Amino acid sequence: MEKTSLSRALSKLGYCSRTSAASLIRTGEVSVNGKKIKSPSYRVDLRKDRIEVNDSCLTKRTPLVIMLHKPAGYITTSSDELSRRTVMDLVPRETHVFAVGRLDCDTTGLLILTNDGELANEITSPGRKIMKTYEVTVNGKVSEGHLKKLLGGVEITDGVSVHADKCVIDFADSLKTKLTVTIHEGKNRQIKRMFDAIGKKVFNLHRSAIGNLKLDLPEGTWRELSQEEVRLILE
Numbered sequence: 468m469e470k471t472s473l474s475r476a477l478s479k480l481g482y483c484s485r486t487s488a489a490s491l492i493r494t495g496e497v498s499v500n501g502k503k504i505k506s507p508s509y510r511v512d513l514r515k516d517r518i519e520v521n522d523s524c525l526t527k528r529t530p531l532v533i534m535l536h537k538p539a540g541y542i543t544t545s546s547d548e549l550s551r552r553t554v555m556d557l558v559p560r561e562t563h564v565f566a567v568g569r570l571d572c573d574t575t576g577l578l579i580l581t582n583d584g585e586l587a588n589e590i591t592s593p594g595r596k597i598m599k600t601y602e603v604t605v606n607g608k609v610s611e612g613h614l615k616k617l618l619g620g621v622e623i624t625d626g627v628s629v630h631a632d633k634c635v636i637d638f639a640d641s642l643k644t645k646l647t648v649t650i651h652e653g654k655n656r657q658i659k660r661m662f663d664a665i666g667k668k669v670f671n672l673h674r675s676a677i678g679n680l681k682l683d684l685p686e687g688t689w690r691e692l693s694q695e696e697v698r699l700i701l702e
């Protein structure tokens with residue numbers, strides 16, 4: 468997530484206007500992570516930094532976790548220099564959430580957004596091996612031999628091998644095969660690169676679940692998750 472100036476941060480948090488914030492900062496009433504800061508342009512990260520005005524903390528927000536059904540055509544980033552549409556355009560700005568992991572611009576499906584850095588780290592930690600389930604459509608017929616390779620491990624870059632934890636064919640004809648694929652790693656463009664490695668091109672990719680949490684929203688919409696639902700991701 469992008470950093471912002473301390474004066475803008477105070478106004479983003481709804482504390483006061485940027486002008487009033489600048490004078491509060493100059494008079495030494497604002498601290499960041501326990502240190503008094505007198506420069507309104509001092510850069511802060513609203514996700515991580517603890518901002519206090521006269522010893523009362525503004526950034527202690529209740530953790531917010533959002534499920535978003537990402538449509539194709541949106542990039543997973545907080546801000547884009549080229550002004551392309553981002554997933555942040557689909558959720559209210561004032562939530563101050565950021566995406567947990569990423570989906571390619573043309574990938575649809577379940578994306579988690581949160582303002583809780585620790586939770587995000589837990590979900591993406593390789594050690595937790597959280598399963599991600601994808602509906603994949605590729606060109607041509609996928610054979611039993613292809614499935615064996617995907618489950619046994621394929622090299623996606625020099626010396627880096629990954630494997631699918633589950634791989635089931637849901638539909639196949641001579642033109643295309645639809646599969647449900649579950650992986651526990653989260654390497655960049657992993658599914659597409661795995662199918663590339665067996666000579667298949669992915670032309671539709673949709674994430675339907677993370678852990679035991681299943682996407683249950685229409686495309687382009689979002690909702691807040693309960694603590695119970697967050698546990699479904701982590702269990």
Ligand code: URA
Pocket residue numbers: 569570571572574655656657658659660672
């Ligand atoms: N794997 C990919 O190739 N792309 C995605 O967006 C997600 C997983």
